[in-house]
Amino acid sequence: MVKVTFKPKNIQIEAKVGENLLEVARRADVFIDAPCNGNGSCGKCKVKILKGKVDSKKSHHIKENEWKNGWVLACVTKVIEDIEVEVPENESSCMKGMKIEDLSSxxxxxxxxxxxxxxxxxxxEFRSYVRKDYIEIPQPTLDDNISDWDRIKRSIRNDLGYSKVFCRLPILRRLPHILRESNYKVTITHIPRGGNRTTIVNIEQGDTTDRxxxxxxxxxxxxxxxxxxxxxxxxxxxxxxxxxxxxxxxxxxxxxxxxxxxxxxxxxxxxxxxxxxxxxxxxxxxxxxxxxxxxxxxxxxxxxxxxxxxxxxxxxxxxxxxxxxxxxxxxxxxxxxxxxxxxxxxxxxxxTPSVASYVGGDITAGVLSSGMWSSEENVLFVDLGTNGEIVFGNKDFFVTCACSSGPAFEGGEISCGMRAASGAIEKIVIDKKTYDVKLDIINSKKPKGICGSGLIHLIAEMMIAGIIDRKGRINRNIEHPRIRFDENDIGEFVVAFKEDWDIEEDITITEIDIDNFIKAKGAVYSGISTLLLSLGMDFDTIDKVYIAGGIGNSISIKKSIQIGLFPDIPEEKFSYIGNSSLIGCYLTLMSEDARLKMEDVANQMTYIELSAHPGYMDEFVSACFLPHTNIERFPSVEKIL
Missing domain, CATH: 3.30.420.480 (Domain of unknown function (DUF4445))
Incomplete structure (x- = not known):
């Protein structure tokens, strides 16, 4: 056995010789970001070996100077002796710094x-299914000597009208003490089960019906x-x-x-x-x-x-x-x-009820909160996140599908990508003549990486400026310090020079990154297209588009259309509906009628398995261009290009 110490928190754990460093960190409850789950493809699990030796593979994610200074990918590194490992602060704290809606705006x-x-x-009815009632229970005497449980059931029957009252063992165990300590004056929290039945889930001393x-x-x-x-x-x-x-x-x-x-x-x-x-x-x-x-x-x-x-x-x-x-x-x-x-x-x-393996309760909750279940118009609901789910319909029908967009919209599988946290670039403007770059950064003066909304802006701006072609390949004819190529002729564009921003490394986007993002946006667009094709409809039948999910509030509809993420329809048809899943949960919490409506919504949804649809792969391949192989589908973009 050898000892592994994780800095800066000085967490120490024993490990077997040859054990994977990422797995050691997981056993020690040390957070190391690993979007690819340790298969070496994302390059996000960088750590620095401060002391000791390890058996590690050289990766293209580790630059030469980083390798010389002890940086490795934890997922391809084996422990062979006592070591000290530095986990970068941006990794260990990335959960706390994420930009998530505060619901208060x-x-x-x-x-x-x-x-x-x-x-x-x-x-x-907008009223919770949980009830709270104060009751005063007649105290026992030699003449009225029924049990505590029968006594409380009798009072509930007489005062509240429930003839069938149930509880679980923990409530029964509390009864003898709480009744006597409160002089038989208690508040019960209960859940009516229809008719004259109810179940007690809490009992408190005195009158607490206001809480x-x-x-x-x-x-x-x-x-x-x-x-x-x-x-x-x-x-x-x-x-x-x-x-x-x-x-x-x-x-x-x-x-x-x-x-x-x-x-x-x-x-x-x-x-x-x-x-x-x-x-x-x-x-x-x-x-x-x-x-x-x-x-x-x-x-x-x-x-x-x-x-x-x-x-x-x-x-x-x-x-x-x-x-x-x-x-x-x-x-x-x-x-x-x-x-x-x-x-x-x-x-x-x-x-909340799911529909299928890849359409979950977050979507049924989202559809509930969107109100599309009562709409006369045809509504397209798109949830953009780590997974991409799509629903199309109105008060009469719903069809739904899920597309494997992967983590690109959250900055995953992108070399300088990151989640929407402090330091993430969320908006980018490129001068078409000078290629100068203007950045909007989340809660920081210095950039750390690029989040999903920033990637949409960046790729659209690079395409319009002629830096990349419609396949996402960097223009080899442009000579500019921001454009460079490695020994394998893989091009990259420098978004932020380290000297300009006083950061450790340049922030760049590579042709591989762009290809990954194009596939992600292509999955969403082709999912929308296939869903409509399955109904014999086209984009003209869409009356409204509701965008949900964490990325939705920050993205530009205009830029999203330019890269071919969304169909080229009037921007006024699009609206952002916030964290629709959380709002749907809130409605369910507050209204039993809303909960029953959501159950109906889940039952109404027809799930389309894209992988089994005969036209899906053709749609996907066609969508893996900027904005699309068929430029006529994007007349507003065709004018610009």
Missing amino acids: PKDREIFQRAINKILENGM LYGVAVDIGTTSVAACLVDLYEGKLLAKASSGNAQMQYGADVINRIIYATKNNGLEKLNKAVINDTINPLLRKMYLDSGVGKDEVIAFVAAGNTTMCHLLLGVYPDYLRREPYIPAFVRSPFIKASELGIDVNPETFLYI
Whole structure:
């Protein structure tokens, strides 16, 4: 055995000789970003060997001067003796610095209210399914000596009208003490089950009927967002968000599914999303709001189908194997105590229903919040994130599909790509004559990399300026310091020179990066096109386009059309609808009618498996150009070029 010390936190762990350094870090709970799950393709797991020797492979992701100074990729490095390893700060802190909507801007409040109004306009009740009632129970005597449980059931029947009352063992265990300590004056929190049935999920001393809370959580592949809600007023009392701690096991669902098949992999992924992501967010919200965890009695979560499996600790591998069968699409109500989620242990967790292996509950929640289920117009719903999901329809029908866009929209598989965190370049303008570059950087004066919205801007600007052709190849006829080629004739464009910005290395985009991004945008466009073709429709039939997902608020519709991400239709048809998954969870938390509507939405959706559609591959190949092989599909771009 040898010792491995991770700096700067001085975390030390023993490792076997020959053990993979990335796996050692994972065992030590040291976060090292690994979007590709350790197959050596992304180059994001760079660490520096400060002391000792390792057995490592030279990679094109490691520059010559970095290699000489001890930098290696953790995923292709074996431990052979005692070592000290420096984990760069931007890796260990990337989860905390992610730019995620705070839900508090006027625009976000407007989006929330629009979703609420849609529920009310359709005659639905906006009231939580959880109830809270104060009851005063007659104290026992020698003449009235029935049991505590029978006594409370009798009072509920007489005062509230429920003849069938249920509870679980933890409530029963609390009854003898809480009744006597409160002089038989208690508040019960209960969930009516239809008719005259109800289930008690909490019991408190005295009258606490003014305090009733719930939590809505959107579990994204890359980020997790949550809000704490007053179930009486519907008010957002607190909000919190962070990166999904599962990121260290891969940027996309396929890599995480593969990791789940490894020894203890599923357990680690489950722990990462609950213990290391959701529970810290809950504790932050409790601290911010003054709400106690035992007062939180309702919990709604949404995520893609893989995230839902990993949240519940259900083996997910068959999701990625033909014929792509999930273990479940609708989960039973589950108690918080079964998963160790930091709310009242008797709280029932509701997981929004999925549709198929790659269209999850985050999409059904998003469709609910969008209101397209009541629309007379044809609406295209596109969720842009680590996965790309598309829904098309109106009040009469829905068709849906998922496209394998990969992590490029989150900066994955891009050499200088990064998630939308502090230091990420999110907007780029290139002078067509001088090739000078202007940058918009998130919360920083110095750039660290380029996020998804920045990549869309950059590739569009490079195409318009003639720096790249429609295949994404850099123009060999341009002589300029920003354009250079390596020994293998792979071109790159310098977005930010290290001397100009006082940073360690130039920030560049290579032809390989551009090719990866073109494939990602091509997957989305061809998914939209194939979905419409399956219905015998074309882009002219689209009345509205709703863009959801973390990247949506920052991207330029104009630039997205220019690169061929979206069809060339009038920009006024596009609108951004925020974190539609979280808003859908909120609606479900606040309205039983909304929850039932979402169940109907999930049942209505017809899933199209793109890989089995005869025209999909032709559409995809055609879409892997800027903006498209058939330039006539993009008349606004044709004019510019």
